[in-house]
Amino acid sequence: MKSNNKVMNMKEAVSTFVHDGDCIALGGFVTNRKPYAAVREIIRQGIKDLYLEGGPAGGDVDMLIGAGCVKVYFNSYFANSGFTEVCRRARHAIEQGTILWEDYSLDVQTLLYHAAALGLPYIAVKNMLGSNMIDKWGIAAEVWEKDPKLASRKLMVTSNPFNPDEQVCLLPTPKIDTAIIHVQRASAGGICRIYGNTFVDVDIAMGATNCIVTCEELVSEDVLRKEPWLNQLPELVPDAIVHAPYGAHPAQCTNHYDYDGQFLKMYDQASRTDEEFIKYLTEWIYGTEDNDAYLEKLGVSRLFNLRVKPGYGYVPL
Amino acid sequence: MKSNNKVMNMKEAVSTFVHDGDCIALGGFVTNRKPYAAVREIIRQGIKDLYLEGGPAGGDVDMLIGAGCVKVYFNSYFANSGFTEVCRRARHAIEQGTILWEDYSLDVQTLLYHAAALGLPYIAVKNMLGSNMIDKWGIAAEVWEKDPKLASRKLMVTSNPFNPDEQVCLLPTPKIDTAIIHVQRASAGGICRIYGNTFVDVDIAMGATNCIVTCEELVSEDVLRKEPWLNQLPELVPDAIVHAPYGAHPAQCTNHYDYDGQFLKMYDQASRTDEEFIKYLTEWIYGTEDNDAYLEKLGVSRLFNLRVKPGYGYVPL
Amino acid sequence: MAQLTNMQMMAVALARQIKDGMTCIIGTGLPLLGATIAKYTTAPNAVLIFESGIIDGNPLEIPTSVSDLRLALGASVLWPQYRYLGFQNNAYKKGKIDLGFLGGAQIDIFGNLNSTSIGDYWHPDSRFPGSGGANGIATNVNTVIIMKHERRRFCEKVDYITSPGWIDGPDGRKRLGLPEVGPQALVTDLGVMGFDKETKRMYLAEYFPGVKIEQIAENTGFEMDLSRAVIAEPPSEEMLDILKKLM
């Protein structure tokens, strides 16, 4: 049975649905519609030992790893493309061996999230054959086998039972505890509308056990039900709806704002060393109590200057 | 490389992309957005021995089977729900053994079309376990094995290699030669927009080797590129674009027209006996040269009365 | 109350299965009617979902099919079919769907359903549409079944299992790899059947006013426990009014 009002504040949503040791997945793509406001709250709450499904990751994953929230990172890509070509905190953690990680291709990771949403136990693909993602596992086979948060193994190469001459790579569907996505519009009951690319957001929302949705605008259900073909999620999917304007800052959000290039450049610098990164966390995350405080710190004119120009959909040069 | 103008008339589209012995798939759902104008043209051209993927089928599949176009029918459902609870020509053909058929659940058939669009060689599901769809095959195992249009077998029950206690049903992805869908808007180059439910249309369009799109309105590319999130197919997918207003008649088409209940009742009668059905074909299909002639026969006031009432989206009582 | 037909009583009994706030998968035909009645009376907050991908529709008229534009009115999303089936495939893990409503041509004592054909599968006496979404619903969620109560439909052994019920008892589903959900009730034009918690066998739970228990036994092609049967409560005035408008 459903509850008709799922609105929570960010503190409550994160403390209810993100626990130490959970497997979480984040929506968005690199510098586009990343659920940064939720990421900042996870860091504020000092959540630990996360199993993190990054998808096409950017600073979101980098901050979580840098702040010590992550135990295992399932990677296909991590870059604030155009600003930081290899996210520095994640790179540092892998080079220093302070986290566990596993490598996939973006295609396969996308399909694994999709398989989770479709309720499929595993998938058979050609991708990754002939690459070292097949035989060099980031996580040891014994760990895969023993850790109850993981499937029994990363993958398996076998022949297609319907066509024995054909080799395929089988991969088990991940078990995601909580997905976090940022959307443009949601109703209090949980109907969601994403404008522009949806990336892997609908898949992780439907494949995870729980789903936190943060939104630019909290709108009346009637508005959304008038054009149901523009909505992606019904009330049945989200568990928490959090109103978080500019919740994807410093990333982009279709119809609302462009990325904050100045901020991304600052973050590129701030993520170079442990010292600088701690300063960044202290100033921008621990030092801001919530999303409202974070936005106040950015200031009105900065936020307004990020607003997309109609007809372009971004802030043109 | 793409051609920028894929507009053809229906005769040309069907004779180019639908051949005797092809495997075809049809879009729509029972009495909603079925590509009837194309079905009528296939019947006019007397195409034979089709392998027919019906999806959630209605009169479209029934007419093709009744007119003798079909050799093998892959079934999950066939009814003009609310008008004919079991499509009569298809039922008759199965009871008389004049076609081959195979039974699936709608879920599995939907997922098989989806797998074709995703390029997956096969799928693993729990659906159909414990049912006779597993062990009573409509098509004999020897035929599955020998016929090059079919996979090597219908399915296989095995254990999940990542969780040997779990049983799964594996099914091979169908190889569809040509998909036919009816959409509301398309550009000459092939960008398509569907309003309302999309059913399996995008999947069969992308999973098939060729794709015929029939459309209510042929619109300028610029209109469609202004709101790309409302489009489902880029120019890269369709091979033929056919302008066919009321092309889903007697089915419904979101934003355009409701089903023609009077026609569906007439068809229910017409499909009862061989004699009546031949009369129906002669009058409504062989007797109409093309979609224009078919619409002329229906007449302006009948077509206008089917137009949906804004705010309702159908013709209210 | 005497003027209530068995079919009307069946629609009422069906509507009663849908509690307010429940999420239910609804099939074509009588389930659509029962669900619409429930939505108009006791369960205005029920969320109705359909294998066509229409989610949480709010019909003003009785739709003819699960894809009818009448159903899409005021829906929350119109999912492509694969999204719906994914949601359904995950439902038993997440408990997000309370009930599915199914029909069929034959049923056995364990609630296994045939909606494919009567007689030999390869040379059928009568062929039906086949599974549609029924098999997937029966695989993944608890179900309520709706059928005409006739001896030839209530069989020792159905000619073809289209949608699995409890298979052959309490361990049947687990053995075959099926999620451990299954038939919860069977509503006919004569009464309401339950499935025993232990044996998973069908028993008579309620008979409609004007129906005799022996009449039900005569119309059932297998031995069914009749000992727990009570008479069904007649519908409220409000439900009756709505029923008269709709049927």
Add this chain to the structure above:
Amino acid sequence: MAQLTNMQMMAVALARQIKDGMTCIIGTGLPLLGATIAKYTTAPNAVLIFESGIIDGNPLEIPTSVSDLRLALGASVLWPQYRYLGFQNNAYKKGKIDLGFLGGAQIDIFGNLNSTSIGDYWHPDSRFPGSGGANGIATNVNTVIIMKHERRRFCEKVDYITSPGWIDGPDGRKRLGLPEVGPQALVTDLGVMGFDKETKRMYLAEYFPGVKIEQIAENTGFEMDLSRAVIAEPPSEEMLDILKKLM
């Protein structure tokens, strides 16, 4: 012409790989720049597609990533990622994608690419973002690779194969179950390499004006056939103008 930098010549060479009307998958960075130049000059009808799901975008500015809103302008569809990857998975069967453009940190003579890490995979000296969409592109379509021409990047054996090239020769891909597509060209800041039709080994096809063949040999960490090399044609005035505006 003397003022043309090698990086500019590289962008021009890249743009030349895109013929008008081609459908190309474009990765982040230099491929984005090359594709934008091509679209503005010789290939206005090229269809550019991106692993983010943006299909046939028409950027007015150089985007910073494949998901940048700048790319979505005037696109034909904005697909969810799984739709894009399905299209890509089917591409080799249908011939619907002409080329994919990839980068990497290391390459060997068969065009196998490393974009994962340098050194031991578990204790890397340098870690990179990983595959992104590159592995899927390299699996399913013919590719053009873009890299800086440095000896440490052109290795006998790459430290990690992220994206398969021709593996170890003409039969390598077939043996491993990969579609029989593969690297067609490699564009660097010094010239353009081809892959021999028979042996699938890299050879020098063109060197940029001002670059010496020996310089290329010195910057290549394996023995490469230099015998077929010709000097690359300088860009047209029109292309030069656009290049100056963009770079």
